[in-house]
Amino acid sequence: MSQMEMKRYITQTFGSVGRQFLMYMTHVGRMVKLTKDALYWIVVAPFRGKGGIRWQSTVQQMIYIGYNSIPIVATICFFVGLIMAMQAAYQLERFGASIYVADLVGVSMTRELGPLLTAIIVAGRSGSAIAAEIGTMKVNEEIDALRTMGFNPIWFLVVPRFLALLIVLPCLSLMADVLGILGGFFLAIANLHISFIRYFNQTADALVMKDLLTGLVKTFFFATIISQVGAYQGFIVKGGAEGVGKSTTASVVTSIFLIIIADLVMTMIFYSTL
C-alpha cells in the first residue's frame, strides 16, 4: 500500500467514524428533546388545562407492556437466579461457605440483574412494539391525521406508553428480584441442603434498603430509555414496511445499548468506592 493510499484510507476511516458519531449525537439530541416534550405533557400540561392524561390508553399499554410480560420476565429471572446459584455454589462449596450463595444471589439480583434483565426483555418485547406501532402509523399518514385533527402526537401516543412503562417497569423489576432469589433458593434447598429459614434469614441480612432502592431508581431511567427510543425510532420511519422493520431493529439495539450505558453510569454513582 502506497503512502498516498494509506493516507486516504486513514482519512476516510476517521471521516466516516466522525460522521457516524455526529449523526448519532443528533439522534440523541432529538431523543432528549422528545423526552422533554413528553415530560411536559405529563407534568406541566395537565395543570394548565391543555389536555389531561389519556388514562384509558395508558392502562391498555400497561396491560400490553406489563401484564403480558410477566410470564417471560418471571421465567427468565427464575432461571438466571438458579444459574447464578449453581455457579456460586461450585466456588463457595470448596470453602464450606455455601450459605453465602444467598448473599450473592440476593444482592446481585436486586442491585443489578433484576432491573437490567427486565429492562432488556421489555426493550426487546415492547420497545420494538412501540417503534413498530408508531412507525406504521407514520407510514399510513395516521400521525399526520392526528395532527390535522388537532392532537399532539406526543401527547396522544408517547405519553401513555411512557407513563405505562414508568409504572410497570419497577413492578416487573421487583417481581424479577423475587423470582431470581427464589431461583437461588430452589437450588439451595435441592442441592445444598440449606433450610428455608436459614436461606431466608441469610438473604434478609445480606440485603439493605439501598440495594432495592438503587435497583428501582435504575428502572425509571430504563423506562424512559425504552419508551423514548421506541417512539423516536417510530417517528423517524421513512418509506414503507421496510422502513418500519429497520426502525424496529434499531430501537432494540439502541435501547439495549443505552440501558447498559445508563446502568454503568448509575452503578458507578451509587457504588463507586472512589
Added chain:
Amino acid sequence: MTTSKQPIIDIQDLVTYYGSRKVLDGINLKIFPGETLTILGRSGCGKSTLLRHIIGLSKPTGGRIFIKAQDITTLSEEDMLPIRRKIGMLFQGGALFNSMTVGDNVALPLREHTELEDSTIKIMTRMKLDQVGLAGFEDFLPSQLSGGMKKRAALARAIAMDPDILFCDEPSAGLDPIVAVGIDNLILKLKKAFRMTIVIVTHELESVYLIADRVALLDEGKIIALGTVDELKNSDNPKVQQFFRRIPDPEKIDKDSYLKSLIGETDE
C-alpha cells in the same frame, strides 16, 4: 365570479424545497368560501405537498398562507389548533387509525374536542357514518373494510367536527370506477348540504366535470392555469390541452436531461 368575497384561503408566493429540490415554485392561489376547487396535475407535481402546507403539516421555505385572514406559516402547532378544528382532511390513503374501530375513529375528535355526552357522540357518529353510507359499520376495524369503504369512513371522520373547509387528496384514486363515482357523488352531496369550502386533488377528469367550480392545474410546482372547467378546456396552453385531451408525453427523451436525471441532478 366570487371575487367580491374575502378569500377563506389565500396562498401567496409559496415556495418549498425537499432537500435541494424545489417542489412548489411560487404558488399564488385564492380560495373563496363555499366554492369547490379541484387541483389537477400529474403524479409527483406537488399536489399533496401543497395540501400539507395549507393545513400546516409542513412549513414552507418561503411565502405565506392565510386561512381566514390568519397567517398560518408563523403559527405554532398549538396556535394552529383552533383553525385545525374547523378543517377536515381526507388523506390519500385514508389514514384511518388501524387500532381503533370505525366508530371510534369518527368519534375521536368529538370525544377529545367537545364536552358532549357519550350518548350524543354515539348518535352523531352514527349520523356521520350514515351520511357516507356506512351505517352499522361502527364496530368494524379498518382492516375489515374494502378500499372504497375505508375512504368513506375516512370521509366521515373528516366531517365529524362539521368543518368549514374540507380537503380531499385523491379521494377516488385506486378505486374501481363505480365506487369512485360513489365517492364523487358523496362529496357533491356534502357540498350541497353543508356549503363547505372543498379542495379536492384528483387525476380523474370525470370527477372534475362533476364537482368543480374552479380548477387549478399544477405543473412542476407552478399553477399554470386557473379557472372554470370551460375556461380551462378552451385554453390554448398546450400543457392544459394535453391534460384535458389526455395526450401522452412524446416518446422522445432529451438525452442530456435524461443523463442528468440518472445522476440525480434536476434542472428547471
